[in-house]
Amino acid sequence: MNQLNKTKKQDLALTGGYAIGEALRQINPDVMAVYPITPQTPIIASFSKHVADGEADTKMIEVESEHSAMSACIGASASGARVMTASSSQGIMYMMEVIPVAAAMRLPIVMTVANRAISGTINIHNDHSDAMAMRDFGWVQIFSETVQEAYDDTFIALRVAEKAKLPVAPNLDGFFITHSVENVKLLDDEVVKKFVGEYIPEKYLFDFENPVTYGALTLQNSYMEIREELGNAMGLVPNIFREVTKEFAEISGRQYDFVEEYKIEDAERVIVAMGSTAGTIKEAVDNLREQGEKVGLLKIKLFRPFPYEQVKKSLQNAQEIIVMDKNLSIGAKQVLENDVVESIGSSEKVRSMVYGLGGKEVFVKEIEELIGS
Amino acid sequence: MLKEKYEIIVHGRGGQGAKTTAELLAQAGLKAGKFVQAFPEFGPERSGAPLRTFVRLADKFIRSHEPIVSPDAVLILDESLLNTDKVNINIDQAKLLIVNTTKSAEKIKEVLDKNDKFKNNFKGEIILVDASGIAKKIIGQNRPNTVILGKFAAINPVITVENVVSVFEDKYIKKIGEEMTEKNVEAIKSAGA
Numbered sequence: 001m002n003q004l005n006k007t008k009k010q011d012l013a014l015t016g017g018y019a020i021g022e023a024l025r026q027i028n029p030d031v032m033a034v035y036p037i038t039p040q041t042p043i044i045a046s047f048s049k050h051v052a053d054g055e056a057d058t059k060m061i062e063v064e065s066e067h068s069a070m071s072a073c074i075g076a077s078a079s080g081a082r083v084m085t086a087s088s089s090q091g092i093m094y095m096m097e098v099i100p101v102a103a104a105m106r107l108p109i110v111m112t113v114a115n116r117a118i119s120g121t122i123n124i125h126n127d128h129s130d131a132m133a134m135r136d137f138g139w140v141q142i143f144s145e146t147v148q149e150a151y152d153d154t155f156i157a158l159r160v161a162e163k164a165k166l167p168v169a170p171n172l173d174g175f176f177i178t179h180s181v182e183n184v185k186l187l188d189d190e191v192v193k194k195f196v197g198e199y200i201p202e203k204y205l206f207d208f209e210n211p212v213t214y215g216a217l218t219l220q221n222s223y224m225e226i227r228e229e230l231g232n233a234m235g236l237v238p239n240i241f242r243e244v245t246k247e248f249a250e251i252s253g254r255q256y257d258f259v260e261e262y263k264i265e266d267a268e269r270v271i272v273a274m275g276s277t278a279g280t281i282k283e284a285v286d287n288l289r290e291q292g293e294k295v296g297l298l299k300i301k302l303f304r305p306f307p308y309e310q311v312k313k314s315l316q317n318a319q320e321i322i323v324m325d326k327n328l329s330i331g332a333k334q335v336l337e338n339d340v341v342e343s344i345g346s347s348e349k350v351r352s353m354v355y356g357l358g359g360k361e362v363f364v365k366e367i368e369e370l371i372g373s
Numbered sequence: 374m375l376k377e378k379y380e381i382i383v384h385g386r387g388g389q390g391a392k393t394t395a396e397l398l399a400q401a402g403l404k405a406g407k408f409v410q411a412f413p414e415f416g417p418e419r420s421g422a423p424l425r426t427f428v429r430l431a432d433k434f435i436r437s438h439e440p441i442v443s444p445d446a447v448l449i450l451d452e453s454l455l456n457t458d459k460v461n462i463n464i465d466q467a468k469l470l471i472v473n474t475t476k477s478a479e480k481i482k483e484v485l486d487k488n489d490k491f492k493n494n495f496k497g498e499i500i501l502v503d504a505s506g507i508a509k510k511i512i513g514q515n516r517p518n519t520v521i522l523g524k525f526a527a528i529n530p531v532i533t534v535e536n537v538v539s540v541f542e543d544k545y546i547k548k549i550g551e552e553m554t555e556k557n558v559e560a561i562k563s564a565g566a
Contacts, residue, residue, distance in 0.1 A: 011403070012403070013399050013400055013402075013403045013409050013411075125415055126415075146436075173438075175412070175415040176412070176438045177438075179412060179413065179415070180410060180411065180412035180438070181395075181396055181399045181400075181409065181410065181411040181412065182409070182410055182435070183403070183408050183409060183434060183435075276438045277438065279436035279437055279438055280436070280437045280438050280439050282436050283436055283437045359415055361439060361440050362438075362439060363439045363440075363442065364437055364439055365442075
């Protein structure tokens with residue numbers, strides 16, 4: 001059955017980069033500080049066109065490096081503006097000095113990360129190394145599987161950021177999603193406008209009636225307390241994420257959660273993975289199910305803060321768990337593997353599979369071999 | 374009869390429009406009410422270097438992000454790519470092969486049959502079209518992709534020439550102007566005639 005309603009304007013086929021450019025146009029943030037880097041560039045390129053065409057009145061700050069891009073975002077956000085940006089890989093590495101500052105200053109900046117491998121040897125293709133490099137500094141991290149999710153996550157990320165007063169990075173796989181054309185349903189501009197509302201910061205630098213300090217020097221008497229508060233703020237994110245995704249479902253009909261369980265109720269063997277490969281795994285799961293194999297997928301959507309309790313619940317019946325990490329943690333167990341082991345309290349059933357580094361393709365057949373009996 | 378998923382690989386060289394072809398095919402698929410996916414082979418983009426793009430047209434939402442392994446249709450924008458490793462992958466299983474060439478069917482068959490698998494197994498249809506020549510004549514530029522696209526649209530089971538013309542007009546009328554758009558549309562239509 002063809003479920004596409006051709007008469008509906010919002011049924012489109014777009015690349016991930018273009019779809020996020022549309023989301024940004026609909027949000028119309030106050031400030032975007034941008035610096036191009038593959039494979040993120042289509043996002044800011046398509047949005048810049050909207051601004052140039054007068055379809056958004058965002059102040060674009062074209063800076064000379066990613067370090068400056070994030071610094072400008074921090075300054076603008078501290079002064080009370082709604083601020084967004086996007087980057088990848090070496091760009092994330094270059095702005096790394098200021099990435100933790102955004103979180104510590106409790107600034108609700110949204111930075112879309114088009115995931116790409118990190119250099120040494122040079123590679124411009126997809127893996128999750130850049131996301132893993134920034135995972136411990138107080139940024140909320142969400143992973144999307146499809147162009148549709150990447151579009152939707154842009155709105156969810158903004159709302160979560162502003163409610164939690166924390167920066168949020170929605171992640172999408174470079175090239176596989178940023179450069180691929182897929183079916184996507186866009187929301188009406190008015191619906192988005194209502195959903196994201198107006199940003200009214202509780203505190204900001206330019207509030208001269210109620211002066212505040214941002215980025216103060218904090219020494220032995222206060223630094224640790226402030227870090228603890230940051231950790232506590234992250235602890236409130238799961239509830240906020242649930243509220244926001246519930247509201248988003250009401251306007252879009254698309255319900256997201258911390259994880260997506262795919263055919264795991266009676267599954268003996270379950271793959272845990274994030275990002276675009278989840279779709280490829282679903283194909284493999286269906287093929288194996290047709291042959292009577294009890295297999296399933298647990299897709300992690302909210303990666304930081306990590307949903308330990310939910311993962312434990314989702315995996316309670318699995319006899320074997322294969323955790324797929326698209327990143328190599330050198331000299332230690334893998335990141336997602338560790339998170340899953342911690343969730344279920346044992347490494348006994350868990351097998352680790354590092355895959356897809358530097359854009360290496362993953363085929364349905366390979367997944368079938370990995371999880372088939 | 375259309376199976377659940379129809380898969381196309383476009384082979385060209387950087388600059389010949391393989392990427393645009395894939396995108397237009399996807400948009401045409403959307404017009405035909407299909408679920409679609411289109412993506413290039415992700416590599417360094419260099420003018421003249423061999424390049425593949427992938428298109429899926431289906432009745433269900435397309436979840437897999439793997440490259441196409443066994444295409445239903447193979448569109449070749451540059452005949453010098455025939456019998457190369459990447460073109461040869463499962464080409465014997467394809468149902469439709471369209472080649473931009475001025476050579477005779479015998480000559481092309483000779484090149485293709487150097488691949489034993491192709492020689493022994495290929496049961497599909499081979500269409501030869503002087504896409505570069507037609508493009509030069511009608512558009513005034515060597516842009517074989519619109520002609521190949523028109524040829525494919527005329528004989529495939531999923532999308533129509535009208536679908537392709539309509540998406541071409543949507544996408545290009547602003548970009549290249551009415552006159553050039555008309556010429557391209559003429560090239561698309563002439564290939565199918």
